[in-house]
Amino acid sequence: MSLKERLSRQWDDDNASAGETPAASNGAPLGSAASGFRRRLLEEIDTAELVKLGPSQRRARLETVVAELLSREGPVLTSVERNRLIRQIVDESLGLGVLEPLLADESITEIMVNGPHEVWVERQGRIQRVDASFAGETELMQTIDRIVSTVNRRVDESSPMVDARLPSGERVNVIVPPLSLVGPTLTIRRFPRAFTFDELVALDTVDRATADLLRSMVRARMSIVISGGTGSGKTTLLNAMSSFIPPEERIVTIEDSAELQLQQPHVVALESRPANVEGKGQVTIRDLVRNSLRMRPDRIVVGEVRGPETLDMLQAMNTGHDGSLTTVHANSGYDAMSRLETLASMSDVSVPFQSLRDQINSAVDAIVQLERSADGHRRLREVSVVASRRREDFDLRRVMTFEHEPVGPDRVVHGHYRHLPLPDDVARRLMLAAQPVPTSYAAATEAGRHESVRQA
Numbered sequence: 001m002s003l004k005e006r007l008s009r010q011w012d013d014d015n016a017s018a019g020e021t022p023a024a025s026n027g028a029p030l031g032s033a034a035s036g037f038r039r040r041l042l043e044e045i046d047t048a049e050l051v052k053l054g055p056s057q058r059r060a061r062l063e064t065v066v067a068e069l070l071s072r073e074g075p076v077l078t079s080v081e082r083n084r085l086i087r088q089i090v091d092e093s094l095g096l097g098v099l100e101p102l103l104a105d106e107s108i109t110e111i112m113v114n115g116p117h118e119v120w121v122e123r124q125g126r127i128q129r130v131d132a133s134f135a136g137e138t139e140l141m142q143t144i145d146r147i148v149s150t151v152n153r154r155v156d157e158s159s160p161m162v163d164a165r166l167p168s169g170e171r172v173n174v175i176v177p178p179l180s181l182v183g184p185t186l187t188i189r190r191f192p193r194a195f196t197f198d199e200l201v202a203l204d205t206v207d208r209a210t211a212d213l214l215r216s217m218v219r220a221r222m223s224i225v226i227s228g229g230t231g232s233g234k235t236t237l238l239n240a241m242s243s244f245i246p247p248e249e250r251i252v253t254i255e256d257s258a259e260l261q262l263q264q265p266h267v268v269a270l271e272s273r274p275a276n277v278e279g280k281g282q283v284t285i286r287d288l289v290r291n292s293l294r295m296r297p298d299r300i301v302v303g304e305v306r307g308p309e310t311l312d313m314l315q316a317m318n319t320g321h322d323g324s325l326t327t328v329h330a331n332s333g334y335d336a337m338s339r340l341e342t343l344a345s346m347s348d349v350s351v352p353f354q355s356l357r358d359q360i361n362s363a364v365d366a367i368v369q370l371e372r373s374a375d376g377h378r379r380l381r382e383v384s385v386v387a388s389r390r391r392e393d394f395d396l397r398r399v400m401t402f403e404h405e406p407v408g409p410d411r412v413v414h415g416h417y418r419h420l421p422l423p424d425d426v427a428r429r430l431m432l433a434a435q436p437v438p439t440s441y442a443a444a445t446e447a448g449r450h451e452s453v454r455q456a
Contacts (some may be wrong), residue, residue: 115183125376220433221323228337228370255303317363421448
């Protein structure tokens with residue numbers, strides 16, 4: 001839809017729903033003034049000139065035109081109200097209306113719209129309601145249509161659920177009536193900023209010794225699964241851990257929505273594609289995993305396994321692509337192993353559970369478990385290595401655990417990281433790869449050996 005058509009449609013919808021007139025009186029609310037001046041903006045702008053400008057230049061040009069209109073014909077407003085009105089008119093013309101200020105706020109990691117009059121955000125792991133709302137369902141649906149049309153999708157009663165992505169990378173989920181009983185519901189997940197491990201240590205997401213241990217594991221080509229609940233920071237940690245991969249290796253990344261920001265020089269980023277409006281053209285994560293095996297990768301990094309692609313990922317890890325990384329939704333290390341088994345069984349290839357267990361025990365070397373605490377803080381809860389072999393029941397040996405202290409009046413979670421002995425085969429693998437073992441882990445491992453000898 002062109003800018004002129006968008007403005008014209010928005011003006012017609014506003015007038016039909018609110019009975020507004022183009023001219024805004026001095027006592028009219030900002031909403032009424034915005035509706036009138038959107039019509040005047042349509043008459044003033046030269047759309048042929050606008051299409052030649054970049055996004056920032058286009059916004060600046062519209063702000064200039066609206067400011068001139070307000071100076072000539074606008075109501076008497078304070079400078080704060082005037083600036084807010086200009087931004088509202090331009091946001092509704094070019095962007096996502098009331099959501100634009102929220103998207104510009106870098107402290108917000110998630111935006112949740114529960115119908116036209118209820119908007120919630122997540123800041124620093126805490127959910128809070130904000131003073132923002134849409135004029136009605138019509139305006140909210142216009143915003144939703146503007147989002148999904150950029151990825152050639154539609155949302156209506158016949159297709160009431162859609163996953164999309166904003167041009168700036170944010171993930172979007174939409175569900176509308178009759179499935180949603182509170183009206184059109186929109187959830188926007190912010191594109192995560194790339195954190196280094198030094199920053200994660202400073203944020204107390206992980207301690208320094210464990211960060212060094214994970215670096216050694218990645219460089220020793222151990223295949224690692226990052227596990228955790230929704231919003232626990234799995235993608236952020238995956239991005240940080242991928243920075244430990246040596247620059248001379250060829251890396252293929254596979255994601256539903258491209259979020260990883262690898263800095264190595266030889267990276268091939270692949271992204272799945274949903275079906276079009278005719279239900280055709282879908283390319284799944286599984287298709288990309290299979291194709292990646294023909295691309296001569298040294299490492300395969302899958303943003304998340306959640307279906308039949310799990311079996312292909314396990315087979316890749318077992319056929320020369322060790323050192324691969326992925327994430328999975330699970331509440332603990334053992335849950336992650338069981339979930340991998342369940343997801344792999346969803347493949348159209350009938351594989352006995354004993355064979356799947358064999359594949360998982362051979363492919364996965366370590367599980368890194370994340371959690372989001374009651375105070376909203378994200379941190380590593382435990383690191384475990386897989387000790388089971390072949391078709392044995394899953395056996396994990398914890399090498400790090402975060403031990404919580406009782407929550408005090410400040411409702412902040414405190415605790416300390418406890419380092420445990422490394423299994424002999426893991427210590428040997430790190431040694432053969434010439435990777436150092438952090439001092440605290442080496443001391444714990446040595447103490448564990450002495451204890452074993454004493455008990456023997």
